[in-house]
Amino acid sequence: MxxxxxxxxxxxxxxxxxxxxxxxxxxxxxxxxxxxxxxxxxxxxxxxxxxxxxxxxxxxxxxxxxxxxxxxxxxxxxxxxxxxxxxxxxxxxxxxxxxxxxxxxLESLRFNPNNEGVLADYAFLMKIMGHRKKARQLINKARELAPENGYVIKIHFILEGINSPEKQRVLALEQYMNSNDSELHKLVNLGNHAFHHNKEKEAQEYFRQAFLLNPENKSILSFLEFFELGGFELGHPLLAPNRLIERVGGPAVAWLIGIVIYFSLIVLEFNSAAILFIQSFFVFVLYTWISLPLVKLIKIWRNKNG
Missing domain, CATH: 1.25.40.10 (Tetratricopeptide repeat domain)
Known part of the structure; x- marks a missing residue:
């Protein structure tokens, strides 16, 4: 933020x-x-x-x-x-x-091309959109401009925590923990990091500590409420499609791949295959939207029934 x-x-x-x-x-x-x-x-x-x-x-x-x-x-x-x-x-x-x-x-950078905070957040956006090379270029530029900036180090840590080799994640974590970012922000980001690496209990403890520092934060409260309901295992088999989308670079990249395959089939005049593919693709995407609430409901039901 x-x-x-x-x-x-x-x-x-x-x-x-x-x-x-x-x-x-x-x-x-x-x-x-x-x-x-x-x-x-x-x-x-x-x-x-x-x-x-x-x-x-x-x-x-x-x-x-x-x-x-x-x-x-x-x-x-x-x-x-x-x-x-x-x-x-x-x-x-x-x-x-x-x-x-x-x-x-980009409009903000037009007024100040060397604003390291904007560059870092732009890098985060590029990562979400599947432009990994550009994301790395932007975060590296932000780090060159402000190597000690806690916010830049935090964004770098978040980016390295997404589909990066363990060695890079550990190095980014060490740099972030030595940064001047606030204790609250460190707890929240460590919680997010643990959550996305299937460490639910560890994440819950980070968010609990963060909540004690700032009980008014809605995001922290919503995470705690989620854990109190039982949370869900990110390794759950019903979430396999979601993990697949993350591996290919996120929803934006998945959509791009789907569109390219569909039009390639049309160009090759495999019209029946194209129709079947696009129908299956939409079912796949729709499932990824409902899978998280579905798994959550299953876990709530199991907790209530024992």
């Missing part, structure tokens, strides 16, 4: 009267931040920074529609285009609008 402390610029507004808002946002008390900003907006409706903080806080609260609307208002009012587009990129990333996320990150 975009680091609020890296988005500070000087604006002409009453600094002293906004100190409390700035403080609550920096310590990630976003619900309180939103309340305070809304109280101030009546008097400062044209203050772009207030709208930015409001949009940033709603993003952190996973309220993406409100966040997008408020960030666009901050942009309209002339607030830093570099920071607004960067944060909008996160809104689009969270809502899986990959193309719009890329456009937003």
């Amino acid at each position: 975009v680091n609020y402390e890296d988005t500070e610029v000087n604006e002409n507004y009453e600094e002293s009267s906004f100190e409390v808002i700035e403080y609550y946002c920096k310590i990630e008390k976003y619900a309180r931040t939103i309340e305070l900003v809304q109280e101030k907006l009546d008097e400062h409706i044209e203050n772009g920074r207030l709208w930015y903080i409001l949009g940033f806080s709603h993003l952190a609260m996973e309220e993406y529609d409100q966040s997008e609307e408020q960030l666009k208002e901050a942009l309209r009012l002339g607030y830093s285009e570099e920071f607004v587009y960067y944060t909008l990129g996160h809104v689009y990333l969270k809502t899986e609008r990959w193309k719009k996320a890329e456009e937003a990150f």
Whole structure:
């Protein structure tokens, strides 16, 4: 997630009267931040920074529609285009609008091509979209620009944790643990890392510790609730199609492969085979969408029945 402390610029507004808002946002008390900003907006409706903080806080609260609307208002009012587009990129990333996320990150980089945070998040987006070579180029550039930046090290750790050899994952983990990222963020990312490597109990403990540090974080709470319901084994046989998609590079790459195969069959005039393939492919993709809730429901049923 975009680091609020890296988005500070000087604006002409009453600094002293906004100190409390700035403080609550920096310590990630976003619900309180939103309340305070809304109280101030009546008097400062044209203050772009207030709208930015409001949009940033709603993003952190996973309220993406409100966040997008408020960030666009901050942009309209002339607030830093570099920071607004960067944060909008996160809104689009969270809502899986990959193309719009890329456009937003590129627009932010237009104002500052050497913003290491944007480069790191753009690398993460490229990894999701299946562009592994470009992702590595971007994260390497971010690391060259800011080798000690905790956020860049964190994104590098996350990227290396996805389908990378164990040696690279261990090295990235060591670098991340020695970074200046906050204890809360380290616990969350270690939890995610353990979760994606089938270490459910370890992940649960990381998220439990993170929750104690910030009980207001919705994402952490949702993970804990999920584990309390029994979670699910990522190695479950019903999730084999999901693992296959991850191995080929993610949903975007899987869709691309499916489309290429379909049109190749059409070009080769294997029309019947093309129709059969596309029907099977859609069933396969649909199953990957419902498989996680399905396995979760099975585990809940088993827990209730003993």
